[in-house]
Amino acid sequence: MTAQTVWDNCLSFIQDNITPQAYKTWFEPIRAVKLTDNALSIQVPSKFFYEWLEEHYVKLLKVSLTKELGEHAKLVYVIRMENTYGNRQPFTEKIPSTNRSNKMKSQEVDAPFKNKNPELKNPFVIPGIRNLEIESQLNPNYNFDNFLEGDSNRLARSAGMAVANKPGGTSFNPLLIFGGVGLGKTHLAHAIGVQIKDRYPDKTVLYISAEKFTQQYIESVKKNNRNDFIHFYQVIDVLIVDDIQLLSGKAGTQDVFFHIFNHLHQNGKQVVLTSDKAPVDMQDIEQRLLSRFKWGLSAELQQPGFETRVSIIKNKLYQDGVEMPEDIVEFLANNIKTNIRELEGAIISLIAHSSFNKKEINLELAKKIVDNYVKHTKREVSIDYIQKVVSDYFQMDVDTLQSKTRKRHIVQARQLAMFFAKKLTKASLASIGSQIGKRDHATVLHACKTVDNLSTTDKQFKKYVEDLNKKLTM
Ligand SMILES: Nc1ncnc2c1ncn2[C@@H]1O[C@H](COP(=O)(O)OP(=O)(O)OP(=O)(O)O)[C@@H](O)[C@H]1O
Numbered sequence: 001m002t003a004q005t006v007w008d009n010c011l012s013f014i015q016d017n018i019t020p021q022a023y024k025t026w027f028e029p030i031r032a033v034k035l036t037d038n039a040l041s042i043q044v045p046s047k048f049f050y051e052w053l054e055e056h057y058v059k060l061l062k063v064s065l066t067k068e069l070g071e072h073a074k075l076v077y078v079i080r081m082e083n084t085y086g087n088r089q090p091f092t093e094k095i096p097s098t099n100r101s102n103k104m105k106s107q108e109v110d111a112p113f114k115n116k117n118p119e120l121k122n123p124f125v126i127p128g129i130r131n132l133e134i135e136s137q138l139n140p141n142y143n144f145d146n147f148l149e150g151d152s153n154r155l156a157r158s159a160g161m162a163v164a165n166k167p168g169g170t171s172f173n174p175l176l177i178f179g180g181v182g183l184g185k186t187h188l189a190h191a192i193g194v195q196i197k198d199r200y201p202d203k204t205v206l207y208i209s210a211e212k213f214t215q216q217y218i219e220s221v222k223k224n225n226r227n228d229f230i231h232f233y234q235v236i237d238v239l240i241v242d243d244i245q246l247l248s249g250k251a252g253t254q255d256v257f258f259h260i261f262n263h264l265h266q267n268g269k270q271v272v273l274t275s276d277k278a279p280v281d282m283q284d285i286e287q288r289l290l291s292r293f294k295w296g297l298s299a300e301l302q303q304p305g306f307e308t309r310v311s312i313i314k315n316k317l318y319q320d321g322v323e324m325p326e327d328i329v330e331f332l333a334n335n336i337k338t339n340i341r342e343l344e345g346a347i348i349s350l351i352a353h354s355s356f357n358k359k360e361i362n363l364e365l366a367k368k369i370v371d372n373y374v375k376h377t378k379r380e381v382s383i384d385y386i387q388k389v390v391s392d393y394f395q396m397d398v399d400t401l402q403s404k405t406r407k408r409h410i411v412q413a414r415q416l417a418m419f420f421a422k423k424l425t426k427a428s429l430a431s432i433g434s435q436i437g438k439r440d441h442a443t444v445l446h447a448c449k450t451v452d453n454l455s456t457t458d459k460q461f462k463k464y465v466e467d468l469n470k471k472l473t474m
């Protein structure tokens with residue numbers, strides 16, 4: 001007796017007892033893979049498929065298998081995750097058939113088998129194994145314990161906690177976490193999932209980036225199993241989708257997500273989304289989807305204040321077992337303000353530099369490293385800011401800088417302001433001129449040329465340019 005012969009016999013029995021259409025849909029795609037003792041393993045194409053079989057055909061399967069293998073027959077499903085939804089490698093899962101017969105709607109099972117052997121209710125059940133395990137794709141290093149609280153994230157963090165303690169049971173559904181780059185959206189999203197897994201190990205949680213979701217969807221269309229894709233997502237209890245703004249302009253993916261979302265929402269399942277912008281600012285996202293994003297709570301992660309930045313740095317150092325003088329911690333917190341990832345990056349390079357070069361971590365080294373970091377994060381400076389910095393540097397006020405006077409040092413300051421406005425902003429010559437003392441575009445062009453010339457011929461002037469450049473770009 002092989003798995004194949006046993007299964008073939010089951011099939012001919014099943015075929016006689018259901019409609020040809022149902023047979024074709026639900027039984028032809030099944031492959032018999034293994035027979036050990038009295039357990040037959042069959043491979044099904046998706047988790048949804050398995051659920052459907054369990055829901056509708058468990059009795060029929062039971063009867064047919066019992067006929068073949070006796071009353072201790074067991075059935076094991078092997079789910080082949082072709083599309084590896086949420087998983088890196090294709091993989092298979094083995095789950096024993098469970099006793100779902102209570103819930104079973106039996107119209108599709110042929111009448112003669114109804115209530116046959118009622119005492120043999122669940123020959124398939126293996127106690128304790130009921131739920132399907134789906135890799136959550138969660139990173140346990142991103143948890144609530146190391147997501148430090150501050151004014152900038154209090155709302156989002158507590159909403160996240162509430163959701164984690166009662167997934168699907170709060171009005172924060174969906175919970176949309178939004179905020180600028182590197183402010184902790186991904187971290188918080190994982191933390192919610194990790195906490196849910198801790199508290200409710202049986203819940204199926206899945207973290208996925210919108211990018212990967214889109215790829216999977218495209219793949220499913222190619223392979224003609226869009227429905228499997230949808231069904232896979234519809235059986236998840238907590239779905240976390242990161243960077244949802246990436247669905248922008250992708251109508252097909254939005255449509256499929258819309259259906260998944262509705263299904264989950266209607267069934268009291270939790271949806272957590274992150275985005276780099278508020279729903280009102282999302283472009284090319286269908287209105288019906290946007291309106292759903294707003295159903296629950298949109299919570300913003302803002303730039304952390306100085307104190308939160310200090311605690312994040314200290315916590316990071318503590319976790320890495322490194323000590324750093326207070327003034328350096330403060331220096332870092334003061335100079336890297338808008339992105340926590342960069343703050344962490346600076347700490348790591350500081351530690352690396354000091355240990356590779358066997359140098360002590362001092363302020364000089366910290367400055368060097370911050371220089372690197374801040375250069376990479378080009379800040380958009382305003383023309384007002386440039387005038388302020390230049391005026392301060394030459395110890396004059398902005399009105400003087402803008403005045404009509406032809407005094408040489410004032411003219412030079414004005415020309416420098418124009419030069420940096422051209423260099424550091426996207427403003428046109430005309431617009432720069434009108435903002436710096438109501439001059440015309442030709443004056444600005446002349447100023448830029450003069451600064452270029454003078455900085456190659458005049459040492460003192462060159463120093464001005466360098467100093468100002470540092471001040472404006474740091
Ligand atoms: N409140 C916080 N406490 C501790 N660490 C934090 C906090 N917020 C963010 N971080 C850390 O900052 C880094 C960047 O966070 P994360 O990757 O979550 O940002 P993001 O908002 O998802 O960025 P992106 O927009 O690039 O996707 C992570 O290493 C994270 O651990």
